[in-house]
Amino acid sequence: MKTSFQPQRRVLLAMALAASALLPAAHAQTWPSKPLRVIVNFPPGGAADQLARAIGVPLAEVLGQPVVVENRGGANGNIGGEAVAKAPADGYTLLMSSGGMVSVNPHLYPKMAFDPIKDLVPVAAAARVLVFLEVKPTLPVNNIKEFLAYIKANPGKLSFGSPGNGSSPHLATEMMKVQTNTFAVHVPYRGAAPAMQDLLGGQLDFMFDPGIGLQHVKAGKLKLLAVGSSKRSPLFPDVPTLDEAGLKGFDADTWFGFYAPAGTPPEVVSRLNREINKILGTQAVKDRILAIGGIPAPMSPSDFNMRASIDGARFGALIRARNIKAD
Incomplete structure (x- = not known):
């Protein structure tokens, strides 16, 4: 009796394997439902x-x-x-x-x-x-060279915000600090938006912005000094990169x-x-x-x-x- 069912079992097994092989294709055809x-x-x-x-x-x-x-x-x-x-x-x-x-x-x-x-x-x-180096309007600098000289002359007196430790704006600032041998106080936030609010409010001195503050730059509420990219931004073609400012190879x-x-x-x-x-x-x-x-x-x-x-x-x-x- 056992041997008489073996061919039928083989057929059923082959059918099951064939059906399972068709499942991904069937899913792709019905997705999304x-x-x-x-x-x-x-x-x-x-x-x-x-x-x-x-x-x-x-x-x-x-x-x-x-x-x-x-x-x-x-x-x-x-x-x-x-x-x-x-x-x-x-x-x-x-x-x-x-x-x-x-x-x-x-x-x-x-x-x-x-x-x-x-x-x-x-x-x-x-x-x-890209990340954009922006400062509050009252900071007495008007370009990236003046900013780097100012932060170097005032170690530990400036504060910067970021969306959190290890975020791209934070790492960009650490890159800058390494290459310029400067120090500033890091204030981590839970997201870029609340950090930007404090920069606009003057509680922070500067920030590498992942783009959400550019509307405020255009409105004159923030000063944009440099771009932390290997190339200039097409949105601000006249704003230099940090590489052009002397921080060779800077790319955040x-x-x-x-x-x-x-x-x-x-x-x-x-x-x-x-x-x-x-x-x-x-x-x-x-x-x-x-x-x-x-x-x-x-x-x-x-x-x-x-x-x-x-x-x-x-x-x-x-x-x-x-x-x-x-x-």
């Missing part, structure tokens, strides 16, 4: 939040499903990152983050509740985000983009990458990104991942040299 959630791992108002919302609207239109943005700030992006890392890998939960969560946080935190390299997969870069740019839980179907990742790259090429989204001082950065998931690895090496060296710790 419900709203997508984009978790931003920083508070509202910052560069990550603005990028998520600028891209989320046209992404919802092309996918035919709502894209809901949810802010989960804290721990330099780790809280939102963990939420996505532990979410179902079905293509319905994405993370919008600065690359720092992947390239910087492992150097800051001796223990993390997740491994951003293993537990997340890069989906699509969104923008290269970071790459913001989308991630998904590890195990997300490759077909879904490819579709998202393709659609987001198209969106980045539209004039409306280009203008939104340029308005916060960023530069659209369409690229493949592998190129985005490589960029994070390069940044991890250079920022990790700075963190160790400056003995920077998590908040």
